[in-house]
Amino acid sequence: MALLTHISRTLLLLSSVSVAVSAQDGQLISTQPSVTLDNATVVGVANETTGTNQFLGIPFAQPPVGDLRLRLPQPVAPYSGTINATAFGNQCIQQTQPNTTLPSGLPSAAAQFLSGMGAAQPQTVPQDEDCLNVNVIVPANVTAESKLPVAVWIYGGGFALGSNIGEPGENVVQRSVELGHPIIFVSPNYRLNAFGFLGGKEMKEANVTNLGLHDQREAFRWVQKYISAFGGDPSKVMIWGESAGAQSVGMQMVYNNGDSEGLFRAAFMESGAPMSTGYVDNPFLQATFDQFVVDAGCSGSADAVACLRNISTDAFTQAVNKAPTLSSYRSVNQPWEPRADGNAIAQPPEHLLLAGKIANVPFVSGNDMDEGTLFSFANINVTTDDEFFDYVSSNFFPNIPSANITRLLELYPSDPAAGSPFGTGDNFTYTPEYKRMAALQGDLLFIAPRRLLTQTLAGKQAVYSFLGNEHGVEGLGTPHGSDLQDVFGAPGTGNLQDYLIRFAATLNPNGDGAVEWPQYTNQAPNLLTLNNGEPAVNITKDNFRAEAMAYLTGLCVADPM
Template sequence: MISRLSCLVSLGLLVGSALALPEDVQTQPTVILDEATVIGQPNGTVVKYLGLPFAQPPIGDLRLRLPKPAPPYTGTINATAFGNQCIQKTPAPVSLPSTVPASVGTYIAGFLARQDVPFSEDCLNLNVIVPADAHPESKLPVAVWIYGGGFEIGSNAVEPGEVVVARSIEIGHPVIFVAMNYRLGAFGFLGGSEVKDAGVANLGLHDQREALRWIQKYISAFGGDPEKVMIWGESAGAASVAMQMQTNGGDTEGLFRAAFMESGSPVSTAYVDSPYLQSTYDQIVTDSGCSNATDALECLRAVSTEVLKAAMDKTPSFSSYQQLNTPWFPRADGTFIPRPPQQQLLEGPIASIPFIVGNDVDEGTIVSFGTLNVTTDDEFLEYVNSNYYRNTSRAAVAKILDLYPADPAAGSPYNTGDEFAYSPQYKRMAAFQGDFFLHAPRRTFVQHLAEKQPVYSYLSNVRTVDGIGAAHGMELADVFGGGPLGDYLIRFAATLDPNGDGAFEWPRYSKAAPLLLTLNDQEPALNLTADTYRAEQMAYLTKLSLADPM
């Protein structure tokens, strides 16, 4: 009993069961978990239960170890405030020239902004948001959100899940929203041979899996149906969803029945013990003062949070010169991710479930400001060769210059002519990076699986900020703002079919008819686009990436 209570005290969730609760708290909604009464926060047509621990705090000797399930709940738990965010990497500052519209800086700052919620390693908690009238017999579908942030930043406090639940009630398909935290950066995705040998690589993905197990055990108490779970994410969260589909030989263990991915799919990454990841590990060890330790991993478990974070902050981030080639993306470890994700996709197996995946038109624009100093063809070639295709011949990489010309009118943001060419190579870099990391992997993903299982794919051409086109993440305002893509998502979570309610018909994707539901910021608001754009370019990038993953 004492150890269970201590765990809850450490998470700031316990309101002692022997204490008299204020009258206004006594009237709040509650859920019974194990031997605990969990107090929620009503908000209009929904109720929020926030900061519930799904695993033991990964602190002390549990740092850099696989997550352990939380002990049974006891006492009274006040779940009316967000739980701690996980420790995050401080992104490199983004310096924009005066020619970039000020709104672009505001948009990027929004991506890098931190929530006003405490940071701690004791962060493995989740939020459950339900319709106000849900009860244990409701058996509602469950949409499980995994946030993005390059596996460096982000938390379950970022997106307003209550908006999704309220909207689901409005359109007659009520769902439950769950959002988990998972460890980030050096605390969740440390690489190197020592990490691989110890079986503690990709810990953030293991955290996600543990949260899914928690949902199976407890979601019925909130009114959810554990057999109707859809996993869903954006960017790094979407890539996480894809890897949850790939792990365990494609066996979902009954943890989910469908998936929804916004701007993410099996990515072009290599192995967790590659020279790049090993050098990062060695530098973290040195900067943490552990280079002379007999067991460096044990030493890393003992240093202070501040020391380990400071070491992590010296490494590249997605906003630095290396851009998408950071050491914090998941890599193949032989266990959770047996082989590089794109290679594994083609070799199989993968979960045979219906899924939706899509992209924004201009995926590469906001991640290409870190290389504005790359201004010539030779510098562009050297950058791509040394940063992304390190084991590919210069001649093979040089073909990319022909496929992605320096002409601004051919670059991203697309269909803007010579506008927004912030440097001689910016629009070329944005076009290449958007295809290399997001569009081409998504196309490979859907084309490989469309004849095997139900697949739907979309393209968002909604531009909310002038100067960067329909940029990475812009569809989030639609999904979390009651827009059409959000309605499709809700129906898919509820029925495994995004169509219905008189909405514009979204056809299944097939090789014979590779059609993308396209969302526009002008009329027509919705139409269909053939998934054939930049076919030669993407086919070539996929060929290089399969042979030489990052």
């Protein structure tokens, strides 16, 4: 759920994009890169600094506005005319994230890092319901005959915010050319918060749940139809994301009971996997829907979903901003996460995984060391063992017997030395339960689902896993999202960047003289570990907190959120 907006990266990308126009008539200069889609000429912009051509803001589906709000995405009509793809398209509408009260004693580095959480995406690009657009970044010398591998990036943001303007994909493309493994970078938008993930039985009955996942799927179909025109090979697509984006990739792997429909051949997940979530009409989701209807002014309507389609965008957005957020007391158990709907996501995701209903493709899935530290300030008013018990029981496992919760909390004790940030002893004990909460929430949402995924599929398909233990922040450890610096940083500055490029290009992350990254097996649960010091990269074993995480996973499977 990376809520970090990566503003510096965004500004870098924005600064590289300029709309070249004729001073005489305002027409696009004919020397700009262009491609033909259907009967249209799509005009992009060249970035000479990175040696890439960028085609930005291309619609990949019909605008989900008016009667198409809260409906499945509709394929885009055949293109015609001239499409100006020299600037970003609209961002999808974001949910405002309230500020979280931070504890005293927080190191300045941690406070600065946290200050980026929940901020709106840069307002240089408007937010609008009409936001289903895609960016395509290609090497400058690509032709329609190049048939390059394609990496489709799905951004994070807790399914509440985020957009395809946030990460500089041209850095990845530039580095891929330098490595001799050129790839194409594609980044679609998808609907967020209640626009894309409103639950409740009414939404389920109307078959309009998990709309953001359907948007992603429609973007994958667009890639199959059109990426050849940009020089890409539709048979060599890797889907890839971080946080909510990685969780989306995991959900796409179990979508339609694991039928990839030939839309992708590989997957890469940074801090995300098929989720430990339950059903779209569980009591919390139903209560959220019912309150949303009231807040939107649709209470008493005979057809609440139809009413929600007809209110103004402003009224809908105001209701979104009254709903729970990651900054609220429920923290990581928030209403916008994808959940089982009996349709595209037939059962709880981890149940589908365990039943073998998951795409049989090679994949990478990894984590950062301290995934939970960012998300445990929203509930720092939980300060006693009894309050911690009540929080875990009511918020995460309402249907689990008390004795099982007691056992879980024995495995995640209140001893600060056992908590996260890990390996820091009694330091950073902002409250008596903070480090315990950070350890549990990081494992619950990120590390335990990843371990279940890698352990379940090891030996059945090619599996690689990593652990980020670099780019640490004093007071937060190696927090959620820190691996993004390795992937989207300047070309050649991140080890994970090179492994990702090779995997996208060849389905094998190894080569070019890099430290060998062995596959993950249950006999040898190998983790490519990224370190702050020397060695910068080494291989460790995925055996930390084994008993605790196995027990936690059992509870998640028995009572998914």
